[in-house]
Amino acid sequence: MFGLQAEFWVAVAFVILMAVFGWFGIHRTILKALDHRSDRIKQELDDARRLRDEAAALLADYKARHASAEREAADIITSAKEEAERIAAEAKTKMEDFVARRTKTAESKIALAEAQAVADVRAAAADAAVTAATTILSQSVKGSVADDLIFKGIGEVSSKLN
Known part of the structure; x- marks a missing residue:
């Protein structure tokens, strides 16, 4: 019976404690504290969501910038290759023109030398x-006939050969 009595008195003490807490408004204080804690947790969760959204937006922005930078680098490389090919083709054309001009000049000098050699x-x-x-x-x-013939022959030969 003592065991039953102890439980009874614990229950009575608990009810009295709850009545005192109710009388002094402790339950309102506890509820306010819990509400404040709930609001603070809710605010922290909202801040965390906002920060997560900002981080996701920032990550997307950096990914877009990275992709843009890669495209720009690829475009620069492509244009540099095209420019190098154009310059190489231009240099080849200039070299071919130079060789053609030199060949033509050499051929004309050879022809002139041949003509000079033939004339000589x-x-x-x-x-x-x-x-x-x-x-x-x-x-x-x-006699005089010989002199006339010589001069006439020399004149004819000179006029025909030159």
Whole structure:
């Protein structure tokens, strides 16, 4: 019975304690504290959601910037390659033009040298022919007829060879 009595008195003390708490308004204070704590937790959760959303937006912005920077770098590389190919093609064209001009100049110099050599050979042949004709005519024909023939022959040979 003592065990039953102890439980009874614990229950009575508990009811009295609750009545005292109710009389002094402790339950309102506890409820206010719990409400304040609930509001604070709710505010912290809202702040956390807001920060998470800001972080997600910032991450998306950085990803977009990164993708844009990669595209820009790829465009720069592509344009640099195109520019290098254009410059190489231009240099090749200029080199081909230079070689063609040099070849043409060399060919014209060779042609001029050939023409000069032919003219020199003709002049030497003409001089030799004139000398030979002079010698032959001077030995075979004598007198004034010989002199006229020599001068006339020399004039004809000189005019035909030059």
